[in-house]
Amino acid sequence: MRPDEALHLRLLRLLRDHGAISRAELADRLQIPRPRLLTELDRLAAAGFVSEAGMAASRGGRRSTLVELNPRLRFAAVDLGASSIDIEVVNGRLEPVAAYAEASDIRSGPKAILHRVSELLAKAKADGVYERLDGIGIGVPGPVSYRDGVPVSPPIMPGWDRYPVRELLAREHGCPAVVDNDVNIMALGERHGGVAHSIDDFLYVKIGTGIGCGIFLSGQVYRGTDGCAGDIGHIMAEPHGPVCSCGNSGCLEALFSGAALARDATAAGRSGASPALADRLAASGALTARDVGLAAAEGDITSIGLIRDGGRRVGSVLAGLVSFANPSMIVIGGGLAQLGHVLLAEIRSVVYRRSLPLATGNLPVVLSELASRAGVTGAAVLASDVAFEQASE
Amino acid sequence: MRPDEALHLRLLRLLRDHGAISRAELADRLQIPRPRLLTELDRLAAAGFVSEAGMAASRGGRRSTLVELNPRLRFAAVDLGASSIDIEVVNGRLEPVAAYAEASDIRSGPKAILHRVSELLAKAKADGVYERLDGIGIGVPGPVSYRDGVPVSPPIMPGWDRYPVRELLAREHGCPAVVDNDVNIMALGERHGGVAHSIDDFLYVKIGTGIGCGIFLSGQVYRGTDGCAGDIGHIMAEPHGPVCSCGNSGCLEALFSGAALARDATAAGRSGASPALADRLAASGALTARDVGLAAAEGDITSIGLIRDGGRRVGSVLAGLVSFANPSMIVIGGGLAQLGHVLLAEIRSVVYRRSLPLATGNLPVVLSELASRAGVTGAAVLASDVAFEQASE
Incomplete structure (x- = not known):
């Protein structure tokens, strides 16, 4: 990762986890000079990741402009269980703007399951939940090669072995995608918004x-x-x-x-x-x-x-x-x-x-703390992380 | 760690693990411009860490000077077992220049054991093995707070709980010291010079x-x-x-x-x-x-x-x-x-x-592969790492 990518990732994660924040405080928290921050913010605004959100309350001197994640950012978070599909579409702060849950048998195989995921996402789009997706995170109930974005010899998922889940989702939605196993995304979710x-x-x-x-x-x-x-x-x-x-x-x-x-x-x-x-x-x-x-x-x-x-x-x-x-x-x-x-x-x-x-x-x-929502929360964290990592490419 | 410290550490580890190497190859391997390398080498030479070692064989163009760790560098590696003391004094490449081993009961307590360690090191000094030590690494048979440099509630080491081992060794020998448990240093040793x-x-x-x-x-x-x-x-x-x-x-x-x-x-x-x-x-x-x-x-x-x-x-x-x-x-x-x-x-x-x-x-x-030498080898790795980390301070 080049230095700028690391900075973009830190900046975007800060806005995701903290919400709107003044330029002055951003420069403080990231410990970078203000001119460098402004250059970075311009780049990220041009790429559609950040936008202005009015003026901050005065800290004594000049009032500072508030910065936030672009309100139009949308991530899809998908949690596939042995017998369920859970989907949330979330905004940049990972707050759900739509949720879908239904029973489903993972043994139906990747084509049927991923087709159903696409149908549910198309429904969300038709309902005006999003115009385009900025990232997709998906968890599956079995071992995953995180690097390759494929399930590997998953015992309860016949037909899924090395199926190119990440590649297909990324191509279909024209955005970065990431695949992990269900337990890892639950841990991620619990760390983002739960007891850990x-x-x-x-x-x-x-x-x-x-x-x-x-x-x-x-x-x-x-x-x-x-x-x-x-x-x-x-x-x-x-x-x-x-x-x-x-x-x-x-x-x-x-x-x-x-x-x-x-x-x-x-x-x-x-x-x-x-x-x-x-x-x-x-x-x-x-x-x-x-x-x-x-x-x-x-x-x-x-x-x-x-x-x-x-x-x-x-x-x-x-x-x-x-x-x-x-x-x-x-x-x-x-x-x-x-x-x-x-x-x-x-x-x-x-x-x-x-x-x-x-x-x-x-x-x-x-x-x-998050119980059944831990999975989708973690999938949203992964989706935003992969989108943020690619923000400066 | 500041960027320069990270560079110093990489450079010194490379010389430790690889031996004498030309300036041209050093610049290649560290992926830094030659002028910057020369500045860093000057600093490390002034601090007594590196020295010149003749000319490299020609690679077609101008012949490049070989650089190596200062041949006078000396680290002490100490492996305390439940019933033994093993000490090696090694050079910058971690090759033993002297070794001492004797039976000893860890239950004699920290004062008696560390006094004996000092006697053995004084003997090495009297024998001309070293003029001064550049770092000491010591492993003990029990849990250690690595950060604090002290044993913590070690079950088979009565009297050692929170005894300031690192501080005392560093003060006595006027060099950086580091304490870890015996199994961690064996793993480090096996990774440096053994099967791992x-x-x-x-x-x-x-x-x-x-x-x-x-x-x-x-x-x-x-x-x-x-x-x-x-x-x-x-x-x-x-x-x-x-x-x-x-x-x-x-x-x-x-x-x-x-x-x-x-x-x-x-x-x-x-x-x-x-x-x-x-x-x-x-x-x-x-x-x-x-x-x-x-x-x-x-x-x-x-x-x-x-x-x-x-x-x-x-x-x-x-x-x-x-x-x-x-x-x-x-x-x-x-x-x-x-x-x-x-x-x-x-x-x-x-x-x-x-x-x-x-x-x-x-x-x-x-x-x-290293069998009973794994401990002292790992202690030497730790001693050199801590000395290299502090090389630019």
Whole structure:
């Protein structure tokens, strides 16, 4: 990156995260001379990224003009789940101006899914939400080569392996595009607008259908050598545990995840171990993690026990990762975070007991604040970052 | 760091790692104009860091003067183990010009140990090894606050907690000093002159009296929020395993480490399970990891089994860390690396079986090349880096 690009990126991120700001304060914050700032602002205004926003309140001397991101900037943020599409179109400050959500099966393959994404974006355009897009960020539920902009051997996404997602989106919309995995974008979202705001080293643990971990180190997403860092769902949590979809036994997500919890709840309902779960099973024909959460909230001992067992397993894997990585925060997100305090208390208890005191002395283990919006928020951050990086090209 | 400092650091590291080099090639490699290079070289020569080394072979045009690090540069590299002191005094290229090693008990406390380090260095000076030191790097067997230059709550180092090691060494020798933990300096050493040469993301796993892990991410040692990243000896490897010195049960190093292996070997000798170990126990009165290695080499099934069990446990913890961090190499070092192929084969087998194929497709798991010299080599790298960073101050 050339020096000017780095400056453009800092300047545009400041306007994105802070809002309208006076030229005087901008020069202060960026620590550059005012003439240089004015030159840069002119360039970015010509490129359509910034515009003037009236006069600032006086600081004693000459009144300074306010600068803001161009109000017409629009980014598309797409969060593809195993069974859902979530889209937000946001402005330069990443505030949603339109949102779309629907059920969808990722196994329909890339052509069908990306076609549907295009239809939803075309609808937004027809509704006057945007004239043109300045960037697109998309998260997918599987491993991604971030450099190449393609999914790589994603286990639950048949047909998507090395499909040129980034290239197709960029070409169709004539703007920069970026692809990452769903857990990384949730971590990014939580850092931008959630509980991990401004934290540089933290782990975002998604417990949903599967389990994954977004890793923030030194203020950046850490992706590893092949882009698959954070695949903690297949860490062994119990040597002789149940067989996992990956072929090994005792993997964390074979013991506790949306699928595993539904399986254990159904067994408890059928065996009569839990009358509460048996009633729910009889009423709906199938049980989900949500049923376990509701039964636990009503005091069902078996359901509380299932959640505690799960928390213990997650905690034991996280304790190891705390010993290894010494992060400054752990955020628990994903669908099963709805199980709330019972789950969190058990995770905390194991992590604090099993890790080095030095590493846990000041280690918050907290629930995601953004919940289901973490993904689209992070996708919007990525979309704006890639657009800002290319602003001076 | 100011731009000039960054340039000085790059220039001095290049001379350290490459040796004498012509001015023309230096300007090429650093991608700076020749006049600027000459100015910088003058400054560094005045500060005593570089000197001329004759003329380079002609490249067709004017012959260019060779530049090298001042031959009088001397760094002290100190590796404190639980029961040993290793010191090397090295020149600018980190080649040893003198070495001292002796048994020593870290529990004697910082005053006695650092006094002995000073005596050994004074002896080197009296022998004409150096006139003055340009930097000191020291590794200690426990957690360190790298920023503060002090050990922090080190479990096997009574009396060392927050002892001002860096400050005292720097003051005594009138040069920059730097303190890190023993595993980080071993990883640094292996990257400078061993099997991990030029690898940016790797794990260095030390299996000795205890177990620890040096983490290299993006070309730098990763130390974590509190400086205690890599404390993998206390990751749970077996839920109902033996009680560890830390108070938990089933920690990796309670199952396999120098101490654990000696304990298990002694039990096998006493019970008669292994006649080979029983003979060795009768002969020497006590067994160590070395006895197990020798008995295994002679075909003792029990000893081979103990090493395999250990390798399986280490492998199962490392498999989790590979899933989490997706490194590009794992280096096995420390005293128990002497157990060699049997240990390595078992670790590899478990790591390859238990991690995501994407993460292990091209993941070498190899033995340390530098063995017991890894620590002093890394301490020398740290000493030179800190001296080079301060070269322009």
